[in-house]
Amino acid sequence: MGGGFRVLHLVRPFLAFLPEVQSADRKVPFREKVIYTVISLFIFLVCSQLPLYGIHSTTGADPFYWMRVILASNRGTVMELGITPIVTSGLVMQLLAGSKIIEVDNNVREDRALLNGAQKLLGILIAIGEAVAYVLSGMYGPVGQLGVGNAILIILQLFFAGIIVICLDELLQKGYGLGSGISLFIATNICESIIWKAFSPTTINTGRGAEFEGAVIALFHMLITKSNKVAALRQAFYRQNLPNVTNLLATVLIFLIVIYFQGFRVVLPVRSKNARGQQGSYPIKLFYTSNMPIILQSALVSNLYFISQLLYRKFSGNFFVNLLGQWKESEYSGQSIPVSGLAYLITAPASFSDMAAHPFHALFYIVFMLTACALFSKTWIEVSGSSARDVAKQLKEQQMVMPGHRESNLQKELNRYIPTAAAFGGVCIGALTVLADFMGAIGSGTGILLAVTIIYQYFETFEKEKATTLVSEPSIVNMATEAIFASLRRRSSPSLDAFLTTTVNLSGVPLIQTLASISAEIISCFRGVRFCFQRRNSRSLIRKIEVLLVLFEYISDDSGLDSTAVLCFKELFLFLHRSKFLLHYCAQSSKLWLLLQNQSLSDFFHVLNRDIVTLLDVLPINSLNLSDDIREQIELLHQQSSKSTTLFVDHNDELLRHKFYSFLHGFEKGQIPNSGELRSFFVEKLEISDPKSCRDEIEFLEEQIVNHDCDDLEPTSSLINGFVAITRYCMFLLLGFEDDGMEWIIENSKKQRKCLIAEEIVDTFMTLPKDFVCSISLSLMKDPVIVSTGQTYDRSSIVRWFEEGHSTCPKTGQKHVDSSCIVPNLALRNLITRWCAAMEFEDSPNESPALVLQTRASMEATKATVSILIQNLAGGSELAQIVAAREIRLLAKTVRKRGVLIGEAGAIPHLHRLLKSKNAVVQEHSVTAMHNLSVCEENRSLIMEENDCLESIVCVVASGLTLEAQGNAAATLYSLSTVHEYKKRIANVDGCITSLASLSRNGKPRGKKDALNALYGIWSHPDNCSQMINSGGVSAVIGALADEDEAVTERAAVVLGVVANHSLGAETIGREESAVAGLIELMRCGTPRGKENAVATLLHLCINGGTVVVEKVVRAPALSDLTQKLLLTGTNRAKRKASSFLALVRKGCENTAMMRSGNREGSFRTHVSLPISIPVSVL
Known part of the structure; x- marks a missing residue:
């Protein structure tokens, strides 16, 4: 271990003696966190008002006057030190750790504990040192007058107050409270100062007579007492040396500006390398370093003020001391203010008029603030572990990468944003501080910046805690889920499964109170609802519940219930639960669905009526001690319910x-x-x-x-x-x-989503719900099925599992699983589909409606609909054409028979005409509808026979109004090229191959893949090979190997593998210097599928490219190591290709003469196969 660790080890003997708050051993509920936070704040505020015992005077100049608000300290109270000890110790330890003077591994629990202990120990030492310094400096009177006893007593008071602050901060940060105690105390102190200066009732004599200190109080006082109202308003808005209304309005304006800027951020998408579908975002805010630049700048200025004041008091005649700063006592506040020197230049001008009178002072202050904040911000990201290098390291450790970028480029991509965000954000913070100071905002610009950023952070914390609380409560989970799907569906679709199942574990008074609460909720929710159907049944059920509510409220205070009554009330709980669900179902379902379910719903209401009759039969009314009025209502309810024994179905419905x-x-x-x-x-x-x-x-x-x-x-x-x-x-x-x-929803959906991301406060990763992920493939299930053990898997994965000879359940390990007993999990499939649509997740299951048998009625209705749509395509308004093209696009997407019907109805000529539209929306819908129609074999001939239709599609590829339209046009060409006779004709259209090549370089990822597919389709005709090479098609595919998007790179490798099957194509690829390098890079950094395609393409290059190509491939750096690695870790197909490739290279090296003679095909072609599967998407 390094020396840095030895420094931390010095703290270990002191850990047992340091005050510590134990971490929460459970998840503290949100309400408890709020209570702990409020109690901590209350303790701090009380300490801020308790005067220090034993002091003689606090009337002298305060050297820390400039930092009191920011350091949450209060002169002459036990909270004199405020948060200074803990903030100073935290900054010192952060700087030491960030600059690697002491080494800390935050992944090691012991290191984290030692660092926290060191920070706490240093904070205690600073508290003792500051307390002693305060006493010895004479802030509370001469030491001789205080006496030893009082001096020690003051030091102890300050010391224990510092310990209290440290403990309160630790309490909140260890899971008991919300946010940080330091931030809470700073924000409270700043807000208290602002409110006091706005509403202070104290009076001060400023030479104009006694005036109220508070700006708002002074405004009303002047308006009431002065006869000249205009002069009163002028004085209230512009009075000097005291807070005025202009200062208050400036404060509000700065608050709003800072809140507005808090939402600015750049969101970088990230995804997991290991688990498919795990994706999220890394937000880089404009205020990337939060309020740290202004805190560090304020600490620098405050220390300079403190040193300058102390030196000026003792050496006021010294030139260098005067150069540092000259001070004089303010006439109104009694505090020392700088009047010249460096301290004066870095002090904000008092107003815009002061700024105009002293332009050099104003300019120096602005430059100092902006430069200092920018430098401190850039420095802080380096020492705090939030630089681009540190973020890239953290993402790599979490196996996260940025889609469309190679892992090796992660830090480079982050370097484009993070340093700029840090520096520019620091400049913005400095500029806002300067603006606040110039406008005379109450509490200083620094204080306002701190207050707003801290309050905003607490707002984020509250939102996250509330979200966590919602997830922990089952009833609210349903509400959250419904909110998620609200972007997809107008109303949730109730399932009648819940009508049959629920449990209750209450008894006595809590049971009665719960029944009363549920009854009141049902009545308040549904009494005023206008039911479309089941009106009589719904009203009757609500009236029954109203009578039951009267009963529950009457006996809610009586705990003397016998066992029969308790049993009846538990059954009533189930009755109310089912009633609530049924009423909600009738209120929220669609009108047509309620109409179709009319008889079934009437039967449900009838079942509930029979239930209430049975319960009232058994309910021991005599033992409940009811009043005559209540008893009469219950008996009447019983009689009326007993008479309704027949099923009621509304005749009109x-x-x-x-x-x-x-x-x-x-x-x-x-x-x-x-x-x-x-x-x-x-x-x-x-x-x-x-x-x-x-x-x-x-x-x-x-x-x-x-x-x-x-x-x-x-x-x-x-x-x-x-x-x-x-x-x-x-x-x-x-x-x-x-x-x-x-239409406007579709057009604005992408913009709306971007805005939501920009304003979103959540900055954590969004992962797939675990129930949506197949435990075999670890990816989103497209076709979930249930096996005999009750477990759910993706159909393709579990079928492959059984085909490989397994007879056990992959998750439970149970043996003798019946592979033939696989049941579709339609409920889960529906949930996955809705979730994917709500989250705009592309890899979603196909909608089931497309698989439903199309009856003659549905086809005839669709035919009539298509007829109307085509009429509007032909002669409708522009908006009608947009709607008609979009609807044809959707109809052709879902069911193949509909596509054939649309083509036969004559839609293609009108869609062709709209391809030339100057409206981007019309063109995009038209070309997408054309693509979806081209998926049907019957429509391809209609498209090709339409005069100039093929040329129009190529024109959209070349110069479509949107990249989406260009991509969909390319997909249409690929769909048409699946017919062999059309391949040559497509290639012969002027500019076709050139346009596809351009799109493969400049389009969006999906458009690039469609262009590559189209080039593949054209290449597969032998007569098009030379034309593809001469028009740049092969070069475009090779260039796609260097694309930032992995999916595009992988698709390019697939297409090159097909091109390399021909000797002409292989030789062309071999002449491109970047081709082999790109394939090698894909083998190094690509996905398992990408590596598999890369080695397969290299194999075909060597087989068909000749000796020159083989030699070029063999000379490629790291090729041998990468191929050997594939033999060990690749997919089964990759292993086979890698083995054949190595054998081929060795044989080629041994017998170069044979390769030149042309026998290579006979020698090696039988060893290789390259199955290609390129899907045709519908949009």
Whole structure:
């Protein structure tokens, strides 16, 4: 161990004697933390008002006057030292550790304990030293007059107050409180000072007569007592030597500016190298070093003031002392102020007029403040472990990397932001301090900056604690989850599973009080709700609960309940729980879904009525000592409930339900219902009168398709899909396009998300919920299934597990697992889908509605909808065209049959025309819809036969209005190139290959991958090889190997592997100097899949590229080590390729002549296979 550790070891003997607060052995609830924080603050405030016993005088000049507010100290009280000892010791130890004078490994628990002990010991020594210095300096009177006893007593008081501050700070930081005690005391002291100067009732004689010190009090006093109101206002706003209203307004303005700047940050995305899907962000705030620059600058200035004052008192005639600063006593405050020298130059001008009168002083002060804060900020990140180097090291230790950047470039990328944020943030803090001082803000600019930043930090702490509390309570978890999914769904979809299960473990008075509370909550929540359906049943149930509430409130104070009564009340708890859930279900579900479930819901209400009848039959009313009035109400409730023995189904609701089914049957027969009937049903009866409400209904019904476990339930998934198609048709037929607000949501969604990130206070990593991750692949489950042991896995992973010969459960280890018994976990699949959509997570499961059997009714309704959409594509307004193109895009995405139907209906010519639109939104939706249609084989010929359509798609690739449109156009070309006859025709379009090459270099990551796929599709035609090489296609793919995005690099390696299968392609790749280097770099830093593709491509290069290429590959540095490493740690395919590659290289080196003779193909081609799988995405 180094010498730094030996220094810390010197602290070890003292640890047993240092005061210590034990860490919390449990998670302290949020309310308790608030209580501890309030108590700590109360103790500090009391100590700040307790006068020191034994002092003679405190009327002299205060050398620490300039730092009192910031150091949370109060002259003449036991809190004279304030937080000075603990702050000073903390800064000293941080500087020593950061500059490596003492070595501390924060990952070692003993080192952390020793460092904390050293900081505490140093703080105690500083408290003793300062207490002695205060007494000996004569701050409390001459030492001779104090006497030895009083002097020792004062020192002990100051010492024990310092110990109290240290303990209070430790108490809050060890989990019992919120935030830091130091920050709490500073903010409180500063706010107290500001409030006092605003509302102080004390009077001071300033030569103009006695005036109130408080600015607000003085304003009202002058307005009341002076006859000249204008003069009174002028004096209140601009009076000198006392706080005025202008100072108060300046303080408020600075507060608002600082709060505004707190939200500025750059968010760098990060993800885990080990666990797929684990991702988050690292925020770099504008105020990266928080308030440390201003604290360090204030400490420097304060110490200079202190030294200058002490020297000036004793050596006022000395030239160098006067150069440091000359001082005189203020006429009003009694404190010494600098009037010349360096101390004067670094003191803020009193006002803008003072600044104009002394420009050099103002300029020197501004330059000093900005420079000092910038330098202190940059220095602090180096010594505090928050520099780019330290952050990169921490991220690497946590196995986190930045997407799109190689691990070796992590520090370089962070260096682009962190030093700049530190320096610029320091300058901003200095500038705000200068502005506050010039404007005369109350409490000084330094104090305001500290107060606002600390209060903001406490706000963040409160938000995080509240979020943690929410997660710990089951009932609130559901609310939080619903809030998360609110961006995706208008309303949550209730599950009736909860209607059947709940437990209660209460008895006696707590049980009665709980029943009363639940009843009151139900009544307050649902009494004023306008139920669309089940109106009579809902009102009847609420009235029953109102009567029960009267009963519960009457007996809530009576604890004498017999066992029968307790049992009945427990059953009533279950009754109330089910009632609340059912009422919530009816209030929150969609109108169409409630209509379809009308009979089932009526049956649930009937079951609850039977339950209340049974409970009132058994309830021992005589033993409850009820009043006559209460008893009469309960008996009446019993009688009325007993009469309602038959199931009530609202006749009007049933007529509407049958009407809805008649629309479905009409479409089933190919008969489109009359628009008047549809309008009467949807708009007049159901009051679905705007596109947003209609979309909400569609989304809710689609969610029910996902939630269906099988098609045995009524209505079946296929029927629901038909109702969705009918509702979509009615939306466009009846409600039109002009008021469709979804477009603006889509357009602004990305901007809104960026704003939310910029304002977000959370700066911790966001990981996948563990229940969403497959325990085999450690990645997000796309198709979760349940095996016979009850465990859930991703289907592809568990099938592969069984195919490899395993017969045990991967998680539990249970043997003889039935591999044939795999059941889809649709509930989890739905939850994952919703979570991915809410979080904008790309790697989400495919939506289930696409897999539902498409009935004739749904197809006929879709055909009618497409007809309306095409009419608006042809002659609608620009907004109508946007909506129509977007809807066709979505329809073609989900179900293949719909894509064929849309193509046959004639949408392609109109989409082709819109590809040339100057509206970026229209173009993007049109080209994306074209791409989704091209996935269907039947539509590819229609697209290729459309006159100039192919050329228009290439034009979008070359000069699309958005990068998304360019990428989707490239994806369309790839989809078309899957037909062999079209490959040559696509390549012959002017600028096609050149545009794809350009997009692969300059597009977004997804667009780059689509461009590479298209180049791959074109290359696979033998006649296109030379054209690809001459147009720069191969060079573009090679250039993509150096892309910052790993996915693009990996895709480029795949495409190069296919290109290298041809001798012409392999020779072309071999001539590029960067090709082999890029593949070697991918083998070094890529993902397992990327390394596998890289070695496979190198293998094909050597097979088909000739001796020159083999020699170039063999000479590549570190190739042998990387290949050997792949043999040991790579995937199975990577190991096979690496083994073949090494064998090939050795054989090539041994027999170069054979390679030149052309026999290489016969020698090696049979050893190699390169399966390629490039998915076609739908958008």
